[in-house]
Amino acid sequence: xxxASVTLVALAATASAAPDPxxxxxxxxxxxxxxxxxxxxxxxxxxxxxxxxxxxxxxKEGEFVLIDTVREEGKPVRTRTWVMRQVGPDxxxxxxSDAVGPVDAVVHGDTATIRYVMKDGHLKILEQIxxxxxxxxxxxxxxxxxxxxxxxxxxxxxxxLD
Numbered sequence: 001x002x003x004a005s006v007t008l009v010a011l012a013a014t015a016s017a018a019p020d021p022x023x024x025x026x027x028x029x030x031x032x033x034x035x036x037x038x039x040x041x042x043x044x045x046x047x048x049x050x051x052x053x054x055x056x057x058x059x060k061e062g063e064f065v066l067i068d069t070v071r072e073e074g075k076p077v078r079t080r081t082w083v084m085r086q087v088g089p090d091x092x093x094x095x096x097s098d099a100v101g102p103v104d105a106v107v108h109g110d111t112a113t114i115r116y117v118m119k120d121g122h123l124k125i126l127e128q129i130x131x132x133x134x135x136x137x138x139x140x141x142x143x144x145x146x147x148x149x150x151x152x153x154x155x156x157x158x159x160x161l162d
Contacts, residue, residue, distance in 0.1 A: 024110050024131040026092065027064050029138065029160055030056040038140060038156030040072065048073035050154060059083075063094070099125075118144070123151055129158065136160045 036052040050073070056066040066082040082103065084094035090107035099116040106113050114127040123144040130139045142154035 022110055022131050022133065022135045024107050024112055024129070024138075026105065026107060026112055027056075027058075027086075029131070030054065030064070030066050031058075032056065032160070032162040034158055034160050036140060036156055036158040038154045040152060040154045042152040043150075050156070052158075064092075121146065121151075127154075132157075 032055065034054045034056070036050075036054070038050040038052070039047050040050040041047045049071075051071040053069045053071075054066055056064065059065050062085070064082075064084045064086075066084075068080045068082070070078050070080060072078075079097075081097045082094060083096075084092045084103065084105065087093045092103075092105040092107075094103050094105075096103045096116055098118055098120070100119050100122065101117055103114065103116040105115075111128060111130045114125070114129070116125050117123070118125060123146050125142060125144055127140070127142040129141075131137075132139060136159060138158040140154065140156045140158050142152075143150060144152040144154075
């Protein structure tokens with residue numbers, strides 16, 4: 001009984017001593033250059049590569065601008081632009097050149113949840129990015145739905161390059 005109590009106390013001390021996961025600072029992470037390696041899975045199609053190279057920073061109005069160069073296997077290279085502003089603590093709103101209507105992004109600890117509707121096909125997008133322990137990598141998970149059904153998904157990583 002005494003050994004079990006000591007073991008439980010040791011386990012509790014170890015758990016409380018574990019470092020907190022890094023907090024996601026979206027604007028710091030995306031300021032400068034980043035690179036995303038993803039796999040996109042679209043219903044009734046084979047999975048294929050989706051590579052995104054980005055550069056971000058603030059414009060003269062103080063908004064955060066992120067310009068993506070998107071390379072999707074089997075399609076021409078395209079550019080998309082995000083323009084976001086902070087509307088509250090850990091809450092961002094803005095526009096995306098690929099989206100109809102607003103983009104909403106909420107950060108909670110190490111994770112951001114981004115929602116918008118795409119112009120192409122009016123797919124509802126739910127993207128979750130989570131900072132990894134190294135602080136320089138994000139896991140990226142996207143779900144695209146139409147009529148409540150999953151139409152496509154993207155899974156990969158985003159790396160901060162500078």
